[in-house]
Amino acid sequence: MSKLIRIGTRDSELALWQAKTVQQQLEHLGHKTQLVPVKSTGDMRLDKPIYQLGIVGVFTRILDEAMLNNEIDIAVHSLKDVPTILPEGIVQAAVIKRGNVRDTLVFKNNEEFLSQKKAVIATGSLRRKSQWLNRYPTHTVVGLRGNVNTRLQKLEENDWNAAIFAAAGIGRIGLRPENAINLDWMVPAPGQGAIMVTARADDEDMLNICREINHEETEICTTIERKFLNLLEGGCSAPIGALAFVKNEEVSFQGILLNLDGSKKIEVTRKEKLGNHHQIAQYAADYILERGGQLLMNELNHVDKKAQVFSTRNLSKEQYLRFKNVQADSTDFLKISFNRISKPILKSKIDNVIITSQNAVESIVSSVPKEELQFKNIYCVGRRTKRLIEKKIGKVKHSENYAKDLAAYLVDYIDGTEVTHFCSDIRLDELSSTLEKNHIKVNEVEAYKTILDSKKIDPNVEGIMFYSPSTVESYMINNTAEGKIAYCIGETTATEAEKYFEDVRIAKIPTVESVIDLVNEHYAS
Numbered sequence: 001m002s003k004l005i006r007i008g009t010r011d012s013e014l015a016l017w018q019a020k021t022v023q024q025q026l027e028h029l030g031h032k033t034q035l036v037p038v039k040s041t042g043d044m045r046l047d048k049p050i051y052q053l054g055i056v057g058v059f060t061r062i063l064d065e066a067m068l069n070n071e072i073d074i075a076v077h078s079l080k081d082v083p084t085i086l087p088e089g090i091v092q093a094a095v096i097k098r099g100n101v102r103d104t105l106v107f108k109n110n111e112e113f114l115s116q117k118k119a120v121i122a123t124g125s126l127r128r129k130s131q132w133l134n135r136y137p138t139h140t141v142v143g144l145r146g147n148v149n150t151r152l153q154k155l156e157e158n159d160w161n162a163a164i165f166a167a168a169g170i171g172r173i174g175l176r177p178e179n180a181i182n183l184d185w186m187v188p189a190p191g192q193g194a195i196m197v198t199a200r201a202d203d204e205d206m207l208n209i210c211r212e213i214n215h216e217e218t219e220i221c222t223t224i225e226r227k228f229l230n231l232l233e234g235g236c237s238a239p240i241g242a243l244a245f246v247k248n249e250e251v252s253f254q255g256i257l258l259n260l261d262g263s264k265k266i267e268v269t270r271k272e273k274l275g276n277h278h279q280i281a282q283y284a285a286d287y288i289l290e291r292g293g294q295l296l297m298n299e300l301n302h303v304d305k306k307a308q309v310f311s312t313r314n315l316s317k318e319q320y321l322r323f324k325n326v327q328a329d330s331t332d333f334l335k336i337s338f339n340r341i342s343k344p345i346l347k348s349k350i351d352n353v354i355i356t357s358q359n360a361v362e363s364i365v366s367s368v369p370k371e372e373l374q375f376k377n378i379y380c381v382g383r384r385t386k387r388l389i390e391k392k393i394g395k396v397k398h399s400e401n402y403a404k405d406l407a408a409y410l411v412d413y414i415d416g417t418e419v420t421h422f423c424s425d426i427r428l429d430e431l432s433s434t435l436e437k438n439h440i441k442v443n444e445v446e447a448y449k450t451i452l453d454s455k456k457i458d459p460n461v462e463g464i465m466f467y468s469p470s471t472v473e474s475y476m477i478n479n480t481a482e483g484k485i486a487y488c489i490g491e492t493t494a495t496e497a498e499k500y501f502e503d504v505r506i507a508k509i510p511t512v513e514s515v516i517d518l519v520n521e522h523y524a525s
Helices: 014-026 059-068 128-136 148-157 169-173 205-213 215-231 280-302 317-322 344-346 360-366 381-390 403-413 430-437 469-478 490-495 511-522
Strands: 002-010 032-038 073-080 088-097 103-107 120-122 140-142 160-167 182-183 195-200 240-247 250-258 265-273 310-311 328-330 334-338 349-355 374-381 397-400 417-422 439-450 463-466 483-490 503-506
Touching: 002 014, 002 059, 014 032, 014 088, 014 169, 014 195, 032 059, 032 265, 032 280, 032 439, 059 073, 059 088, 059 195, 059 417, 073 511, 088 205, 103 169, 120 148, 128 140, 128 240, 128 250, 148 160, 148 169, 148 328, 160 169, 169 381, 195 205, 195 328, 195 469, 215 240, 215 250, 215 463, 240 469, 250 280, 280 317, 317 511, 344 360, 349 360, 349 403, 360 381, 360 417, 360 439, 374 381, 374 403, 381 397, 397 403, 403 430, 403 490, 417 430, 430 439, 439 469, 463 469, 463 511, 469 490, 483 511, 503 511
Parallel strands: 002 032, 002 073, 120 140, 120 160, 310 328, 310 463, 349 374, 349 417, 374 397, 417 439, 463 483, 483 503
Antiparallel strands: 073 195, 088 195, 103 160, 103 182, 240 250, 250 265, 334 439
């Protein structure tokens, strides 16, 4: 082919080495080439770690733009720096045979610090930082940016014990010092040690040329690693490692996900025969996500992002996962203190019992064993309260979602003219007043105390989730309702919220999950 192939590359020493490697392979095949160096955002912004720049593809974007503007024909990248989803109009054209996949520890004096409690290690990679802290939790990890030469110089100038580099990077440009060791225990970044060539999707001639320098085994392995990364929805801002290799016609894979401080780690390994390897990434990602990885990814995605909504009750892991593209935070705005209920009351025969909360259930069973209770007919409010009663006390005769509906039912169908209501010291009188107006005597037993535990939250939060009138009351002690939406679990809670909030919304059913769905509906509209 007589056309001159313009090869786009970053202008760092390592990037130029990689571009020249591609150039040599193309010229060996008889093609004419020209290097076109450019400087990327990642090369220019050395004051922050990559994960704090808030840009996808900090090292690749400017080359993508040059290619789409027809200023270059192909671009050469370190594969580990390339986003898993390429810009529209650009495709992977080739992957060059892989080099050393490992991370390398370069130390200043000796390796004694590895057995010491205190040490300082430098790296700009979250993946390296998290894995190091997982193995050496008492060490300190500091940031390190710049090209290989700059980072080696910073290591010499600072009071650090060591710094971590990609083995391929320092090896390719001949800067690997003698005081360096490969970290075989550290899972590398997806695509580490490999070089990618990209081209325009519609440039068939260039795609055909690049196929001649593609290394199939490297392509198979890095494709698995990058698909795993993509399925976990991670990038430079997530501590994710992945490595696949082919040996004896078998593909072996190792993947890892950690939290930022390395205190949590989830690992997966998988082997498949070459040819049956196409589902490895999906299997590995599912394995990680199902074993706590989804929660870890949510936590990572929420780092430094301010909450849009705030729950006045602590939410479970599963409940956090229910939010759809909404940043949420939570804490308990109420404290519960169980009372010691009189044993003679609990052990006596009671024909009609009303329980309106799970806290009342817990208070009852903490006072006397289930076997000593003599409740004939149990009525309750709420699905979860019913579930807990039937697990810890006995069969529920009838339940309703709201206290007023239970009162209406009892007026018509109660067996007798007297009930015992196990309740809180803070409660609405609606149920008792309705029953007493209809000549049904209510014996109230204070099973627990509700203590307001108000906290001041970020005033920029857009919505507050409430679960009882008391949570509204507690919230208002230290916070304002102005400009915020009140998401309420039920009508009685909404009635209290309407005293302060202009925009009050009620969940379809009185569950925490339904309140979360109410929030999701607002942000989806």
